[in-house]
Amino acid sequence: MKEDFLHYIWQHQYFDKTALATTDGEPLQVLRVGFYNTDAGPDFREAILRVGEVEWSGSVEVHLQASDWHRHHHQHDPKYDQVVLHVVWQADVPVLRTDGTLVPVLELQDRVDLRLLHTYEQLQKSRNEVPCAAFWPEVPEIAKTLMLERALVERLEEKGEEVLQVYRSxxxxxxxxxxxxxxxxxxxxxxxxxxxxxxxxxxxxxxxxxxxxxxxxxxxxxxxxxxxxxxxxxxxxxxxxxxxxxxxxxxxxxxxxxxxxxxxxxxxxxxxxxxxxxxxxxxxxxxxxxxxxxxxxxxxxxxxxxxxxxxxxxxxxxxxxxxxxxxxxxxxxxxxxxxxxxxxxxxxxxxxxxxxxxxxxxxxxxxxxLKEESNKYTRLYEELGWQAKSAADNQAALGLYKRYCHPINCMRCAVGNKIMKQNKAAL
Incomplete structure (x- = not known):
């Protein structure tokens, strides 16, 4: 398991909330999960939680083990003083902010359906170049189309940033x-x-x-x-x-x-x-x-x-x-x-x-x-039934493969999300 699975679980709140409480036994209510942070600092910003009788606004940090907080040296980083909840798979140690105050912890290992974890592991351990190849036919066409459109925009923005770096230099x-x-x-x-x-x-x-x-x-x-x-x-x-x-x-x-x-x-x-x-x-x-x-x-x-x-x-x-x-x-x-x-x-x-x-x-x-030209990236998806019709489709396929499929970043992909959601609905 990687942290991206827990990011996904937290973001979509796919865990059992019965008698939800921190590891210290404080009742916990999630009012807003926060916004996923792609920059330096805690994983989710602007979350709103109620811990016991107190409502907190701040950040949520996610780790596989609570001790990862120390391995990543967050105890010395003031950016993590704003963390109001530490979401972990296993709470193996208590963690402190830079001022020595205890960070509330939510442990998920007994609250996530293991069949959902199994679906995630199937994607992670797939030997196909497109990890979700076995699930691809089950995903609605609209989900695939929207994801390819997103991958195209992200690729263009990435290529644009390369030019901006040259411009600044x-x-x-x-x-x-x-x-x-x-x-x-x-x-x-x-x-x-x-x-x-x-x-x-x-x-x-x-x-x-x-x-x-x-x-x-x-x-x-x-x-x-x-x-x-x-x-x-x-x-x-x-x-x-x-x-x-x-x-x-x-x-x-x-x-x-x-x-x-x-x-x-x-x-x-x-x-x-x-x-x-x-x-x-x-x-x-x-x-x-x-x-x-x-x-x-x-x-x-x-x-x-x-x-x-x-x-x-x-x-x-x-x-x-x-x-x-x-x-x-x-x-x-x-x-x-x-x-x-x-x-x-x-x-x-x-x-x-x-x-x-x-x-x-x-x-x-x-x-x-511009006319599309079939290449090794478009062929990966064409073999699954998708057809490129223009150079825009080529760039979309290239973006999807390099940003999501090759690094097995399924939890950030709308297709991977749809597969997880469909399998969760079947539980």
Whole structure:
């Protein structure tokens, strides 16, 4: 058993209240269970209880054993002086606040139906990647739909918070944060770390000054990435001369070339091509952040990343290696990937920052316009009878799996709650 089971039992009051009393024999009445606290401090805040003849307002702390209070050092933490009830499975020792006063204790081990505990343990010990797979067909579709919608919003808020952290790290500069997020997205997992390093070593204010000139942008990006020093054709030499001038002007230190990955990649995905595509996109859009806020359709968002590359890169995948002339602009699938991993998180971040929830709704609508692509996460739920219909469903499945199913966080999941409730009703 983990504490989340007791959190669930307390929150929903799924225990026998006959002659309810503390371990000291004081009559206990729960007037309000309190609000679950996800931050530091006691587990439930603003609870209202009657202990004996006195009504108390404060916090409730939950542990498997009362002695966990000492193991977690709450006896030295003033935040826990506000605890008016200690809810435990087993009351093995008395506990005190920092001022030495006794904390009232409610022991639950003889008040919870063990069949409810059995259902919980079935979920916890499941060997399925989706712990509730055996129960899934029994859960009403509306409960699953609502939980997936919640998982989607939580995932977008989480991705938005990542962008906000970047925004704060750059001194509250949205354009720099959008630029960093864009470069990270252009890494497409395999070269993500290298692109992030490029964003850190090549500031946006430097890029902004060269945005009007595509060859200079290519020189900056490819030179800073370390691809020009050993290149041996005429165009590379031209870019290298330009980069050396810009390097001295802005005091740049290029990245080592070895950190870029080419292995097991299609030539169209080579980092050299991605950098040429990035240069074209930056050249075409003076303010990516503003464009992301103002665009109003999935197609327009895709076009943010689909600018045509320069003539040289129409015929090359790497310097000195000519290829058949083909349009090497960003493909639709890759552009959609960038919409999901760049535009949507930026919208979510600014929604949180500004308090404008319509931007979060816009991000969700945008995902709903994009085609779903089956992946290992959506397949887990598709095997249970659920069908993804858009990129929004993909993100919802990913959020549900990573936040709830993989860590077996069933007691915080509406589907797990429904299973517990249905099994309780059958007791």
């Amino acid at each position: 750059y001194g509250n500069d949205w354009e720099q944060a959008a630029y960093h997020t864009l470069l990270r997205g252009f890494g497409f997992k395999i070269n993500q770390q290298a692109f992030e390093q490029l964003a850190r070593t090549l500031p946006f204010h430097v890029v902004r000054r060269q945005q009007h000139n595509l060859p200079q942008l290519e020189a900056l990006l490819l030179g800073q990435a370390g691809f020009l020093a050993d290149a041996d054709d005429g165009y590379a030499a031209q870019l290298q001369r330009e980069y050396i001038f810009l390097q001295h002007k802005y005091k740049l230190q290029p990245l080592p070339r070895h950190q870029w990955n080419f292995l097991r990649m299609r030539p169209a995905n080579f980092p050299t091509v991605r950098l040429a595509q990035l240069a074209a996109a930056l050249h075409q859009h003076a303010s990516l952040f503003t464009k992301i806020l103002e665009s109003d359709s999935g197609k327009k968002y895709e076009q943010l990343f689909q600018a045509p590359v320069s003539a040289y890169w129409q015929k090359h995948y790497m310097f000195g290696r000519e290829s058949k002339a083909v349009a090497k602009g960003m493909g639709k699938g890759s552009a959609q990937n960038l919409v999901i991993n760049v535009a949507v998180p930026i919208l979510a971040a600014y929604a949180s920052h500004s308090g404008d929830r319509t931007l979060l709704e816009k991000a969700i609508t945008l995902l709903e316009q």
